[in-house]
Amino acid sequence: MIAFEHVGKRYGGRFEALADIDFRVERGEMLFLTGHSGAGKSSLLRLIMRLERPSRGRLLIAGYDIDRLHISQVPYYRRQIGVVFQDHQLLFDRDVFANVALPLEIQGFEPREAARRVRAALDKVGLLHRERALPVELSSGEQQRVGIARAVVNKPPLLLADEPTGNLDPQLSADIMRLFEEFNRIGTTVMIASHDLALIARLRHRVLRLREGRLVSDEQVSDGGAP
Amino acid sequence: MSPPPTPQGARRRGARSQRTGLDSRARAWLRHHRAMLGDSARRLLRQPVASLLTMLAIGIALILPTGLWLALSGASGVGQRLQESATLTVYLAPAVSERQAMTIADTLRQHPEVAGARLITAAEGMAEFQQALGLDDALAELDDNPLPASVVITPTDTAPAAVRDLGEQLDAVDGVDEVRVDLAWLERLRRLAELGRRLTLALGVLFGLGALLVVGNTIRLSVESRRREIEVVTLIGATHAFVRRPFLYSGAWYGLGGGVVAWLLLAVGGQWLAGPIRALAASYGAQFSLPHLGVGGSAVLLVSSTLLGWLGGWVAVHRHLAETRPR
DSSP states (O other), X not given: OEEEEEEEEEEXXXXXXEEEEEXXXXXXXXXXXXXXXXXXXXXXHHHHTTSSOOSEEEEEETXXXXXGOOTTTHHHHXXXXXXXXXXXXXXXXXXXXXXXXXXXXXXXXXXXXXXXXHHHHHHHTTOGGGTTSOGGGSOHXXXXXXXXXXXXXXXXXXXXXESTTTTSOHHHHHHHHHHHHHHHHTTOEXXXXXXXXXXXXXXXXXXXXXXXXXXXXXXXXXXXXXX | OOOOOOOHHHHHHTTTTTOOOHHHHHHHHHHHHHHHHHHHHHHHHHSHHHHHHHHHHHHHHHHHHHHHHHHHHHHHHHHHHHHHTOOEEEEEOTTOOHXXXXXXXXXXXXXXXXXXXXXXXXXXXXXXXXXXHTOHHHHHTOSSOOOOOEEEEEESOOSHHHHHHHHHHHHTXXXXXXXXXXXXXXXXXXXXXXXXXXXXXXXXXXXXXXXXXXXXXXXXXXXXXXXXXXXXXXXXXOOXXXXXXXXXXXXXXXXXXXXXXXXXXXXXXXXXXXXXXXXXXXXTTOOOOOOOOHHHHHHHHXXXXXXXXXXXXXXXXXXXHHHTOOO
């Protein structure tokens, strides 16, 4: 699904955000990306979302070298990726329903079909009763769940999350992670950037560790402190 | 456009979700256009004063070139009538008899560039002269008629150069003494009209650019205030066209509003100026009034102002999108 082939990313010709990143992610996998802040987690996700382009190496998504995408094809590519942002990136001038419906509106879904999907996604994250609420009326855990609903509403094959539990307490974090695992179970490839090591250790998944822009370990957590 | 790479998972699972038949895509496109048409209008109405000020600025920028154009088309109408009345007077040699004069007039009438020729015999000329000057008594003292016979020629082509050419040709005809063409003032009028046309064009371009900048700047501010929204929809796969659409409609609304403002101001201003203009023209013994825009002119004004607004919106969003291209 994802193949980094010796990918490097430099900013301004000097600062090396990522160097010689090389790994593969199979379809239907779930994995974590961890490391200190500044280790390159966000840069790596931004490369996959094609918000940035690699300075070196190749990045294949579903077998396609996405660096070769024409600028006009990028939006269609991005529709195949659901992204959950640390700061939700919700639009505060519209209600929960409209926020979740946004990807479908962009893709030109017929309104009735869109409404059905939005309700299904909201139901999944347990917020069906808040569809008319404005984002500001929600707790930050609820806002994050709206963000997740928006990321999955069009059933993308790839789901990326950047510090999705950044500001949440452990209980809420665990709930959110359970949600991701559910999406993974139905076949979605899930990649989560997080520095919540304790939480990652409890969930037994593959973990990629970045340090100063380099991939320093890639291992399957098999015996975390699972309850 | 070639189909974007679709990770196969989507293809497999998304037989329903990727329903992108041409028909349904066209319908989605139309739906979004309709939605943005309404949405952009509502956004304008939410800030009525600011919107009205922008439209006023556009309207005022458009009114000068439009007004000038109207005045010019009125003036060129007058000029046209004057030019059409251009005639040449062919004076025949004094020795030419009345019978010969008729023959010459017939010859002149046959010339391909002559639309009409009216013979004024020496006697008729005298009569006209007497009537015009009221010098019956003085002229009656003369034994002989000193006036030559003349032929008044109406040319087919009233362009000054053609008239002058014709004059030279007729001068060469036997029995013709002299050809009088008073073209200098016609020429001057024509040059003045040309100057006016160019001035209007230059002002039109300048003020149109001004209107464009007004719209562009207004849209730029609104792009700025919706920067986050643009960022988010771009992240989740909105095309540039999708992002641009609401702003293009806003621009078009501003432009249309500006066009309506210009139209109203012209109508009111025209009424206000009509009296003095008529009086002034009458004092010159002429009839002149500012022409109205009419249905066609109004349509041109509104359509072009709307397009101008649309273009302003396009420029503003395009600049923003170009800045956010992935590197």
